[in-house]
Amino acid sequence: MPKTALNRNLHQAKNAKKDEFYTQLTDIENELKHYKAHFKNKVVYCNCDDPRMSNFFHYFSYNFEDLGLKKLITTCYQNQNRDLFSKHTSEQAIYLEYYGDKNNNKTPDVEEIGVQYLKGDGDFRSAESIALLQQADIVVTNPPFSLFREYVAQLIQYDKKFIILGNLNAITYKEIFPLIKKNKLWFGPSIHSGDREFGGTR
Numbered sequence: 001m002p003k004t005a006l007n008r009n010l011h012q013a014k015n016a017k018k019d020e021f022y023t024q025l026t027d028i029e030n031e032l033k034h035y036k037a038h039f040k041n042k043v044v045y046c047n048c049d050d051p052r053m054s055n056f057f058h059y060f061s062y063n064f065e066d067l068g069l070k071k072l073i074t075t076c077y078q079n080q081n082r083d084l085f086s087k088h089t090s091e092q093a094i095y096l097e098y099y100g101d102k103n104n105n106k107t108p109d110v111e112e113i114g115v116q117y118l119k120g121d122g123d124f125r126s127a128e129s130i131a132l133l134q135q136a137d138i139v140v141t142n143p144p145f146s147l148f149r150e151y152v153a154q155l156i157q158y159d160k161k162f163i164i165l166g167n168l169n170a171i172t173y174k175e176i177f178p179l180i181k182k183n184k185l186w187f188g189p190s191i192h193s194g195d196r197e198f199g200g201t202r
C-alpha cells in the first residue's frame with residue numbers, strides 16, 4: 001500500500017474513533033451548570049445521541065424539571081437495537097420525545113419516554129432530523145468529529161442556539177475559526193485544557 005494511502009487510512013481510523021467518543025456526564029454537568037437559566041421553557045434537541053449511551057440524554061431527562069424544560073428530543077443514528085424500550089423489531093432509527101416526569105418518581109421511566117420511528121437512519125442532515133431541528137430552541141451534543149464542519153454549518157443555517165462539547169482540534173478548521181472571530185461561536189467556561197468546546201449563535 002502506498003504511504004499516502006496508509007496515512008489516509010490511519011487518519012480515517014483516528015477520526016472514526018473520535019466519532020464514537022462518548023461524553024462523560026461530569027463534563028456535561030461542568031459545562032451546562034453555567035447555562036441553567038437559559039433552558040427554562042425550551043425545547044432541547046440532542047441530534048447525535050443514542051439514548052442508551054448518551055449522557056446528554058441522561059443529563060436532560062434527569063434534570064428536566066430542575067431546568068424547567070418544555071421538551072427533550074433525542075435522535076439515535078442508525079439504531080440497530082431491536083429491543084430498545086420496546087419489543088418491536090426494527091432496524092429503523094428512532095427518536096425520543098420526553099415531556100418530563102409524570103409519576104413523580106424523579107426518573108424518566110420507559111413509559112414516559114415517547115419512542116417514535118424514523119423512516120431513515122437518523123442522520124442529522126436528513127429531512128426528518130431537520131424537521132426535529134426546526135422544533136428545537138437549543139441543540140446540545142457532541143457530534144461526530146469527522147462531520148463537525150457540516151454539523152456547525154447546519155446549525156448556523158437554521159439559526160439555532162447550540163452547545164457543543166467536542167474535540168478542541170475542530171477550532172483549527174478554516175470554516176470554524178471565522179465563526180469564533182465573528183463571535184458566533186465561543187468557548188465555554190469549563191475549558192481549562194483538553195477536549196471541550198462550546199458554541200452558540202448570539
Ligand SMILES: C[S@@+](CC[C@H](N)C(=O)[O-])C[C@H]1O[C@@H](n2cnc3c(N)ncnc32)[C@H](O)[C@@H]1O
Binds near residue numbers: 019048141
Ligand atoms: C462523538 S460521538 C458522541 C455521542 C454522544 N453525542 C455523546 O456525546 O456521548 C458521535 C455520535 O454521532 C453519531 N453519528 C455519526 N454520524 C452521524 C450522523 N450522520 N448523524 C447523526 N449522528 C451521527 C455516532 O453514532 C456517535 O454516536
